[in-house]
Amino acid sequence: MTMCEKIRPQLTAYLDGELADDPGSVVRGHLRECAACRQIARDEAALRDALRMLAPVDPPASLWAGVRGQLAAAEVADARKPRWRRHAARWGRWARSMRWVPTMRQLATASLVAAAAIAVFTWRGQVGNPPPDRIAQPQPEPQRPPPPQHALPAPAIVPSPPSADDVTADLIAEPARTTATYARAIEELMTVAEETRARWSDGDKAAFDAHIAGLRDAITRAGPPRAVQRAQRSLIRYLQGAVVRDDVMLASGGTR
Amino acid sequence: MSAAWRASIAALVLALAHPAAAQTVRGGAPEPTRGAVAPAPRGTAAPASRDGTTAQPPRGPAAPASRDGTAAQPPRGTAAPAPRGTAAQPFRGGAAAGHSAVPPGTSERARLSIEPAGHAFTRLSIENPLGDVKVEGYDGTAVQIESHKFAPDDEALDRLHISLVPNPDGTVTIKTTADAGKEVRPVARSAVRIDLVIRAPRDARVEASVSSGALEVVNMDAGSDLDTASGSISVRNVQGEVLTHSVSGLTRLVQVFGSVDAQTLASDLDLDTIGGERLVASVHHGRIDGRRVRVRNIELTATEGRIMLEAEAALRGHLLVSSFKGDVDVQLHRHGAVVVRARGTRVDLGVPSRPQPNGWVESTFGQAAPDAALVEIRSPQGNIRFAIIESGP
Numbered sequence: 001m002t003m004c005e006k007i008r009p010q011l012t013a014y015l016d017g018e019l020a021d022d023p024g025s026v027v028r029g030h031l032r033e034c035a036a037c038r039q040i041a042r043d044e045a046a047l048r049d050a051l052r053m054l055a056p057v058d059p060p061a062s063l064w065a066g067v068r069g070q071l072a073a074a075e076v077a078d079a080r081k082p083r084w085r086r087h088a089a090r091w092g093r094w095a096r097s098m099r100w101v102p103t104m105r106q107l108a109t110a111s112l113v114a115a116a117a118i119a120v121f122t123w124r125g126q127v128g129n130p131p132p133d134r135i136a137q138p139q140p141e142p143q144r145p146p147p148p149q150h151a152l153p154a155p156a157i158v159p160s161p162p163s164a165d166d167v168t169a170d171l172i173a174e175p176a177r178t179t180a181t182y183a184r185a186i187e188e189l190m191t192v193a194e195e196t197r198a199r200w201s202d203g204d205k206a207a208f209d210a211h212i213a214g215l216r217d218a219i220t221r222a223g224p225p226r227a228v229q230r231a232q233r234s235l236i237r238y239l240q241g242a243v244v245r246d247d248v249m250l251a252s253g254g255t256r
Numbered sequence: 257m258s259a260a261w262r263a264s265i266a267a268l269v270l271a272l273a274h275p276a277a278a279q280t281v282r283g284g285a286p287e288p289t290r291g292a293v294a295p296a297p298r299g300t301a302a303p304a305s306r307d308g309t310t311a312q313p314p315r316g317p318a319a320p321a322s323r324d325g326t327a328a329q330p331p332r333g334t335a336a337p338a339p340r341g342t343a344a345q346p347f348r349g350g351a352a353a354g355h356s357a358v359p360p361g362t363s364e365r366a367r368l369s370i371e372p373a374g375h376a377f378t379r380l381s382i383e384n385p386l387g388d389v390k391v392e393g394y395d396g397t398a399v400q401i402e403s404h405k406f407a408p409d410d411e412a413l414d415r416l417h418i419s420l421v422p423n424p425d426g427t428v429t430i431k432t433t434a435d436a437g438k439e440v441r442p443v444a445r446s447a448v449r450i451d452l453v454i455r456a457p458r459d460a461r462v463e464a465s466v467s468s469g470a471l472e473v474v475n476m477d478a479g480s481d482l483d484t485a486s487g488s489i490s491v492r493n494v495q496g497e498v499l500t501h502s503v504s505g506l507t508r509l510v511q512v513f514g515s516v517d518a519q520t521l522a523s524d525l526d527l528d529t530i531g532g533e534r535l536v537a538s539v540h541h542g543r544i545d546g547r548r549v550r551v552r553n554i555e556l557t558a559t560e561g562r563i564m565l566e567a568e569a570a571l572r573g574h575l576l577v578s579s580f581k582g583d584v585d586v587q588l589h590r591h592g593a594v595v596v597r598a599r600g601t602r603v604d605l606g607v608p609s610r611p612q613p614n615g616w617v618e619s620t621f622g623q624a625a626p627d628a629a630l631v632e633i634r635s636p637q638g639n640i641r642f643a644i645i646e647s648g649p
Contacts, residue, residue, distance in 0.1 A: 165442050165444060166436070166440075166442035166443060166444075166445075167386075167415075167434040167443050167444065167445040167447075167448055168415075168434050168435065168436040169436075170445040171385055171386075171433075171434060171445070174385065174467060174485065177485075178485050178503055181503050181504075181521065182503070182521065185521050185522075185540050188540075188559075189540075189559065192559070192580065226465075226483075229501075233501060233519055236519075236521075236538075236540065237519070237538060240538055240540070240557050240559055240580075241557070243559070243580060244557050244558070244559060244578045244579065244580040244634065244636075245557065245576065245578045245634060246634070
């Protein structure tokens, strides 16, 4: 194995500052001599910097809903676990946190101790308990209805809504303001159109009403605010044509 | 964490924003100059990084550089690294001077240039609800972006982000946002600002929206689609299809050649030196002023506001000028026959003319011919004045 092959697996730990003085010195010394490994170390450091620069991604609301549901389901499942399994899971987490990995010898010893304990408990049970045929059979647990959704505990992590006087809230509210402004202009023009339509024939009125209904429907169906505003502008244009230029009468061949 | 894991996570984050960005990245991150450093005046170059090499902005707009180590820029995990580019480097300083709407506080300027990778940039999509946008066309192929953020303090400044996503279809998307974050101190919208100055290839189409900031597009050849709430729109020396919409921002179009569709709700519309096949412009409350307009088909409409148009009549051209509640004044340069019809409270066509029973006043200028231009003017509740200011054959 070459020196490079020995050093490269240690580069990440070295850059993380996890190597002790001696191994760290070896890596440092090798990097002074080896351009290839030095380049790899630079790449690694640069990548670390780049990752650090990435701003946190704001999770979408749907993600929070999913997390909330999974948390609730996990808690319900946890509550239904036998007590010994919860204790075992806790010990397992503790063992992992302590980075304790049992050796084969330790495992064998533990197995022997456990077997002995089971034998003792079994013997004591046979002495103190009635014969097996007198033991009451366990009854199946009655089916419990699932807890109602609204009874689930609220998750601890809930993104707080932005303050109303904050820039973020203002940005969120802006499309609605613009849409409302366009809507007001539409209503103004509709009022003018009501006055203008007195001069129209019944056919003109019907054509106008049908066109307006179609354009309003387009506004309703438009999804994002920008699309809504685009549809509103189309309606405004049509209304302006109708009331200012008599386009309705022109379309039906009426006198100008 | 191993290097492989880090690379995988970085690639995943970038791939979420853009599949083509799923590549291993690397780059350096020089610290921005902060604190007492005075901001450079607008339009000047940002300082180079400490080692004199290329670098990325370390803040919001920052992103890892591409593998060749020359460019970069995805903020917030939403932007892809640029395929190739030059330096970008922000700095921070005290309150910026020379900007009327800039609140006192801190500022950060960054510059970035991205080159197309294989295909030219054909479309620029910009959303900046936090400030001004200026797009200027030039004869290069790169998109050069200069951003200038302003905020009362560093904490607020850190919430301002600019994302840049170059797409494989030739679109470059630039968006600005203000993160909500958790437990942040509320900052008024008027206290923060992001201004963008972008130089783009002339033949890229510009689609941009701002809120109350000014939106300006200059020297572009592939048209634009511009949208503002209360911010002004300025278009100068642009060819192609130009669409503008504003709720209450002054809209000014100068030297536009092609097809124009401009609409405002409660602001004035100023048209100067417009040429091409079609001009449609409408305002709800506001005036329309048009000068040096040479367009075959013109439709100017105002619900409430006056219209003034100085135009040149094209053969077989059609000019339709209407205001529901406002005076209309049309002055026409004529090179051929023109038929003028008008109906309003009071109509003055500049020549003796008698109203017809249907209320229209009509007059013909020059020899009647099938290729005569037709001018129709309406103002149900206003006065109409028409004049030929230069006679042709």
